[in-house]
Amino acid sequence: MMNTQANIPEQSLPNGLPPQFGRSNTIPTVLPFNGVDSSHSSRTSSPADRLQQIPASQLPPSRSAIPMSQLPPSVAKSGSNIGQITQNYANLNISHMTPNTSPKIQPSGTSTPLVNASKPEISSEGISPIRVQNTFMHSRPNNFENAHAHARNASYTNGQPPPIVNQSQTAPLKPNESNNLYTQKPVANGPPEIPPFNNPSVLRPQPAPVMYQSVALPAPQLNSVRPNNRVTAVRPSYPPMGPQVSQPPQIPLQPSIPPQQQTSVPPKTNRYPQPAPQFQTNLPTQYQNFGGTMQQNFQNQRMPPPANIVQSGFNKMWGQENFDLLQCPNILPPNKVEAPRIHLGQDYLDAANCSSDIFRCTMTKIPETSSLLQKSRLPLGILIHPFKDLDHLPVIQCSTIVRCRACRTYINPFVFFVDMKRWKCNLCYRVNELPEEFQFDPVTKTYGDPSRRPEIKSSTIEYIAPSEYMLRPPQPAVYLFLLDVSHAAIESGYLHTFCNVLTTCLSDMPGDARTQVGFIAYNSALHFYCLAEGLSQPHEMIVLDVDDVFLPCPDNLVVNLSERKELVTDLLAQLPTRFLSSHDTGSALGAALQAAHKLISCTGGRITVFQATLPTIGPGALTVREDPNQRAGIEVHNLNPANDFYKRLALECSGQQIAVDLFILNSQYVDLATISGISRFSGGCMYHFPLFKASRTLQAEHLERSLKRYLTRKIGFEAVMRIRCTRGLSIHTFHGNFFVRSTDLLSLPNVNPEAGFGMQVSIDESLSDLHTVCFQVALLYTSSKGERRIRVHTLCIPVASTLSDILASADQQCIVGLLAKMAVDRSMQSSLADAREAFLNVAIDILSSYKLSLNMGTGEGSGLQVSNSLRLLPLYISALLKFVAFRTGTSTRLDDRVKAMCDMKTLPLYLLIQQIYPDLYPIHNLPEQNTISKDGELIPQPPQLQLSARSLDSKGAFLMDAGEHMIILVGPSVSDIFLNEALGVPNYNAITDQMYDLPILDTLHNQRLNSFINSLNEEKPFVATLQIIKENSPNRSLFIERLIEDRIETALSYHEFLQHLKTQVK
């Protein structure tokens, strides 16, 4: 392999560049400059200068779009429930704290009056350090204790009050605090009482111990401070602390600043050189009295040379500016988080590159060596959604598919043309002959330049494969349905829904005239349905012997759909009532699966299982392993299968090209950890409807919609997927539902448009002599129409050599997607606590390495720096720690957890992100929002809000989009106009608990809302269910529990999480 590269004809490749590169010579010379520059300029430019560079339109998330009048003046007055909740938390905290705090927080054992004095404040804030300790106790036992001990020791040695600042800092993220904050807003909105330049890292007392005395203010002064002005109240009591904990009380400031100001304070500032000493010494008074003038002074003093302005401007342009996380609580961009673009240096290559919806890498620039990758601490991997429904997909039918003779790579836009007759593979660098016909352009019907071919123009392409790509002739589409008819299943009533949906979808199921269907019902016996020709109605055959399964008759159990349609509809009409009188509680799932496997093993196909109870008899019988009392425990057991029956069966199915899909409709434990094996290794998919009852409208609707989508969506049979990558890289680990048949080949008996896959990639050899690397995924499948097709996706990524480049090129969402998959593996192989710790370590490592790349030393006073490209990573990680799959302390059913883990492994990225961090939008003022026009319809674009109670407002209504569900929360004092016009209810009290859809009215409000919701639904596989709840309804918790940035009983708030990270980042 090494030789091949040495043999590259030199003339064709100046500097080892492909001819395209050589010709136009636009290789990004910026790269090295870029890399060196970022660290340099960010060190020397001041925030004020940056500000000048940033056009207003580029400024970070502005909730300024919400008119002031819509902001909550006082949530408390109207008896806000959110307020109450947090009040409760506050109480909880107090009671927990008093017994616990003293021994832990005071390692020195001293209890000074000062400590006591601080206690009331702690409790009033509802945050106690001990809570922080508790939540992370299992993973990083001593971090917080140490930090506190450290801080305390430092302050004691200086004779200072204990660190109550920590408590007050965390406070504002608590929802109940928002009451006073909101009321403050108008005040702050006027002539700024708080100077816009309130970046506390400037004002922060720097470590000189001498000045502690001067900072400490006498107690009376503290009391004299107006109670509602938190800024001044906090400031004087702020004690100097050790380097770890010493943070400015910036966060308390934040919410009280009106959003406009918030944005005008450059959030990515933070990079101040050490403030001049005179600022430090007389800082408190100056700050209180002459905040505005001081800012001016400061700006004058810090005026940097003009070069820095240019540099910071460039940094901004390249997305390399950095943020201080602790200073920007509103970190989400106003619109959807966009995938970072890959810049290959040439526009036509950029345009040809694979869409980020389909193929994404965790970095938009690949580090050239594995040691550089190590240094960046980012995970390297790709996420792929290969069978996504596409609007424009070039399909090619040709006699020979052009592929590299050495590595079998398909020709793609990133290959190099040596001359008209030869091309050089971009994965293995072999020079191949180009067939004659490739020079023929089918569009213009002329011979000539091969680069006009669709293969060269688009990196997502589908070939209709000739017969050498078939092991056997394409098989018909075979759908077999296994229906649980045990007592619990009948009680849940899913059969009605299933039979109704299937009857309506029978003709829409993908397939041709050969499509076959079959049904097996099972409780403690197997019920086969013979649909033979000439029968007037389906014939039921019951097999009681489930231990040694046999098929009661050789044929007519799976029949041609178009020929026996009447019989099938007849059966579907009879099934729901057939088992109503049965009280059989057994479930012979294993036997049913074995029978199904026998039934369709010669053709392959799809088995759809509806399971409502734990399989209790026959092969694969399981026992209850979950202890309901341990649901909230720290340690989670039984995440691994109890036996390997389902896995072995799945492998057998996979060998026969059969995929098994699961619909779990359980009301009790079904041991999904074991059963899911049947789908996981056979390339199936899973749906979960916990506590399903057909009588519950929302669940019934959800089942109906997912089932409809499931039955009618595209399907590929007998699929294999191969992933190739440039020499020097190798695929390390695969994530998703499939069986790995060899190092780069995945066997997927079925592939569906909602299947996502992830691969970890490792760098084996140095890539320093390359400019780009490529990944190519080829999915070979049989379409439901019996055609063999190959869908090829190619992704090309440039190589970079500097750490700052790598960090600036990170794709945060993709990283989170990959991390979630890795964490699932970790939880199964090791333990959940390990996985949670790994999440924390990743966040800490990445932030540390960014700090390292800034080259600024380990001094304190820099907040928590993060680059633009990674700024949401801590947010997503804190969300993952509270996600059903990985949370501890909150009661979580084992099945729900396992299902959430499976989702993490298989969901495509955009759905995965929405699961862990749902989108929240204000919808009470949609007509005033910006709109974009699409197909003649105006779609409003409300800003995305942080998932925190402080984003909420009693005068507003909010839509939370969590993928398959949407929830609208209506505040108690929302205007009647909105209720009338948008929701079609006369007043607030008329909103019932059973509002599951939005009426269609002829009002502007309603039209905008409907078009907005429809636009959200367009991206989803099926229309999400909608639930409208008012703020005092019992269902409110559905909404509130997803506000994951807030502290809950057992987990840190986002801000506390950041504080914890800060203590750890070295």
Add this chain to the structure above:
Amino acid sequence: MVFNFPAFSYIIALIVDAFLIFFSLFHVIAFDELKTDYKNPIDQCNSLNPLVLPEYLLHLLFNVLFAAAGEWYSLLINMPLIAYHINRYRTRPVMSGPGLYDPTSIMNADTLTRCQREGWIKLAFYLLSFFYYLYGMIYCLIST
């Protein structure tokens, strides 16, 4: 020249060790085949799994003989490997048959490299100990 029990145990160890060398050679080759895509992991696991327990038991067998013969030093050399075997089998994935290797997880690059490295290390260990047993046998035979 005395044919005593220690000498007998060394002779057995020699013979068994020769088998073990073949086992670990097979192991190394099998994983190499997996790495180079020659074999299907299901087939490969089916051929590897039945050999795991025999290998462990054979190894245990001559160590029992060593213990009975009072060859404490030889036993001591083998103790770490016995402990490793026991631990390895204790933490094996859930499976109904005997064996260690699960076709669904074996293709993970980490697992592959680990298994291959394990094969090479064992091969080296068995080879070295082969000569040691040879020496031990001769020593027992000629010492009176």
